[in-house]
Amino acid sequence: MRVISKPNISPIRTYVRCYSSFIAATKINFRNITRFIGTSSTDYDQKAHNKNLYTFSIHTHVQGSISKDDMVKLYNNKMVRHHTGRKIYDKLLSLAPLSRCPFCGVGTVTTLDHYLPEAKFPTFSVLPYNLVASCKDCNTGKLASYATTQNTQTLHPYYDNFTTEQWLFARVLQTSPVSIEFYVNPPTTWSQVDKDRVQSHFDNYKLDTRFSVEASNVLADLREGFILFHSSPMDIQQELHKEFMKYQSRYKNSWETALFQALYQSQWYCNRGCRL
Numbered sequence: 001m002r003v004i005s006k007p008n009i010s011p012i013r014t015y016v017r018c019y020s021s022f023i024a025a026t027k028i029n030f031r032n033i034t035r036f037i038g039t040s041s042t043d044y045d046q047k048a049h050n051k052n053l054y055t056f057s058i059h060t061h062v063q064g065s066i067s068k069d070d071m072v073k074l075y076n077n078k079m080v081r082h083h084t085g086r087k088i089y090d091k092l093l094s095l096a097p098l099s100r101c102p103f104c105g106v107g108t109v110t111t112l113d114h115y116l117p118e119a120k121f122p123t124f125s126v127l128p129y130n131l132v133a134s135c136k137d138c139n140t141g142k143l144a145s146y147a148t149t150q151n152t153q154t155l156h157p158y159y160d161n162f163t164t165e166q167w168l169f170a171r172v173l174q175t176s177p178v179s180i181e182f183y184v185n186p187p188t189t190w191s192q193v194d195k196d197r198v199q200s201h202f203d204n205y206k207l208d209t210r211f212s213v214e215a216s217n218v219l220a221d222l223r224e225g226f227i228l229f230h231s232s233p234m235d236i237q238q239e240l241h242k243e244f245m246k247y248q249s250r251y252k253n254s255w256e257t258a259l260f261q262a263l264y265q266s267q268w269y270c271n272r273g274c275r276l
């Protein structure tokens, strides 16, 4: 999970820019709900700040007139594929540092994810605050799922900062070859809502499985090196600790930080598990 600064892009100007290239008759229908789009955008921003996006009701029409399908077309045809809206699309994509997916921290950004899915919440189909750069796995894994309670809301990269304290950890499993299990353990001082939300995020994006795959590649490389250089357990522990410090200084909750922390803290791994 990584934080991205909320885009400084006007919701109304984005909406108007997207519908402006429709033919006149269609344009009028979209224009008629512009004020509603504006107030809904403000409402979204406030609810997101207060961790209450789950209180929006699913709907099939925007202000009773524009259908979900029309709003999906607005996004697909005028934001993704048309040059006027595409500039905003590309701008939003570029907000993810190093093109790393903010939801998982593993994948490369290739698309925009509707935090509130457009199939259920078409009012927000082209709202910049609702469009977050994402990797394909996070985007397709989530599909049209959405939270109906405060505690089950996944983390929103524009509004939720859960990066200052460590909540992601890993443990070494004494198997041959060694395997790693990732888990969530938030600080005890957090509210129950925050604790539940990071767990929901971890579960919904299947981060345990995805991190374990990444970790297994690193473990295989480490094993080759440790066999080749006959390092002592103390040297191994120091090397792993150095890696842990390096990753921790960048991201407290990256899978690499949790992995190297678990490895250097495991006497079993440093003594013999690293070569199995």
Ligand SMILES: [Zn+2]
Binding pocket: 101, 102, 103, 104, 105, 106, 107, 134, 135, 136, 137, 138, 139
């Ligand atoms: Zn991702």
